[in-house]
Amino acid sequence: MAPRRLDLARFAGPTAEFARYLRTETVGGFVLLAATAAALLWANSPWHGAYEAVRDLRVGPHALHLDLTLAQWATDGLLAVFFFVVGLELKRELVIGELSRPRQALLPVAAALGGMIVPAGVALLVGRGAPGMEQAWAIPVATDIAFALGVLALAGTALPTTARVFLLGLAVVDDLGAILLIAVVFSTGIALLALGAVVVLAGLYWMLQRRRVTSPWLYVPIALATWVAMHEAGVHATIAGVLLGLLTRVRADPGESEAPAVRLEHRLQPWSAGLCVPLFALFAAGVPVNGEALRAVVTEPLGQAVAAGLILGKVVGIFGAVLLVVWLTPASRPRGLSWPDVLAVAMLGGVGFTVSLLMAELSLDGADVLTAKAAVLLASAVAALLAAALLVLRSRSHRRAGSRHTDG
Structure with missing residues (x-):
């Protein structure tokens, strides 16, 4: 969700180099995409029965009420590691990072709140009266920062670095909102x-x-x-990861090379990005993709609500919140970003995926889960493609402006 590029030059050997490679946003997004593609292909192949058998296989001690399916272990167990890394990131941003100063935090906090409230409102409006909407409104609230940063790294190469900083700040607050929803609603x-x-x-x-x-x-x-x-x-057991992450020390002592939070993030982020989240996607994204499933996304109020919340609600909420804050307060746009740049970054908020799939599993059951998951996958793909197109256009504009400045 919100990984950092960290200097690992002092570590030697192929293992450290592979860990550094996994920390880059582009690679993390590709690994997640590969796991999603594998899940979709397996679940829609002649061997879909084997996929369901593996997904539903129960392991663990029954006496401790931990005889869970492999899918549940991925959701409750592996994602706890992911949320621990999120907790470390939250703690660092709140104490010494972008969110530690109120004036600096105002814009990303407002953007994240707009990107949570408006999608939920759009989902409730579009899906009003549909079974399960009393909890399913939370599905389009989350943004998948791994995918979003991956798209930004690939398509927005010429945008100012403030675009990435703004997206990271927004994602940290968005993560916190999703965590609170999981803890309170589910x-x-x-x-x-x-x-x-x-x-x-x-x-x-x-x-x-x-x-x-x-x-x-x-x-x-x-x-x-x-x-x-x-x-x-x-x-929900993933909250344990967030709790311990928030309790971890983020300031280094005199003579200490790095704080525990930084050290743990060094070690765990590659496992989170390279194993935990992809395995969750492997079990969560395996939904039937056929005419009936796609038709349900388009025709069923539940599918329409999730898709509209992600594609429409996110961009309107994020961009509208930034517009209001800049208009009503002394806050200013991130340095070097024009309004079209902010719109392109806001479109990335519609890439829901990981936490949206988790919300779908927590809020629904039966056929509704498949409809909601199909809507998340389709809407996230549409949002990613639209955002990529906007980012490419904006990158070309920045390159032309840079060339004119150089020539002048």
Whole structure:
């Protein structure tokens, strides 16, 4: 969702080089795209029965209520690592990054809020009365930053670097909003004893951070126990990752080469981008793509609501919020970006994918899940193509302007 380019020159060897390669936005987007394509091909091939059998295979201890399907392990387990990296990113941005100063944070925060509220409103309006819409309105709220940054890196090569900074700031707040929705809307039957265990374990993690303890032999068991307790508490287990990420120290001590949050992000982001999120996509994106499925996206209110929220609601919400903030407050557009540039970046917000697929699984069941997922995939593809076209046009405009400036 919001990875950073980090200097790994001091690390040697092919493993470190491969990790550095996985950290680039373009590569992360391609890996995710490859996993999605594999899921779609497998689920729509003559071997679709094998895909469903693998996806629905149950593993894990029944006594701990952890006999989950492989798809559930990918959703609840692997995405917890992804959300831990998101939590690290959130903590760093809030403490020392783009969101640490209110004036600087105003524009991306407003853009993210507009990009969440308007899509939800559009979805509720288009899908009013449709079964499941009481929770499905949350599906188009999220933006997949890995895909969005990948498209920006490929198609917006000549745009100012402030475009990427603005998109990253927007994505951090968008991630926070999605996390809160998952915790509040999709948590049921809260078990107070297990929730108390989460609080105790999180407090222990925080205390170890304060005391500058670095041993993974302590942190890994605490993280696993926190995940299990969160799962037992009835709160979506991925929230455990966010919670621990937010409790991780982000300021380096004197004489310390890097803070724990930076060190953990170095180590875990390649696993998140190269394994955890693609495996989730492999199990989540395998939906039937046939005339009936595509017809449901176009004709069913649920499919229309999700698609309209992502394609229309996102760009209107993000661009409209930026327009209002610049008009009503002293805030200014990101340096070097024209209004058409902001529109192109706002279009990238419609690439929902990872968290939107998760929201679909949490909010719906039966045939409605397949319709919503097909709508997410189709709408994300349309938004990515439209954004890429706009970014290419804007890049050409910036190159022409640069050439005229050089000639002058």
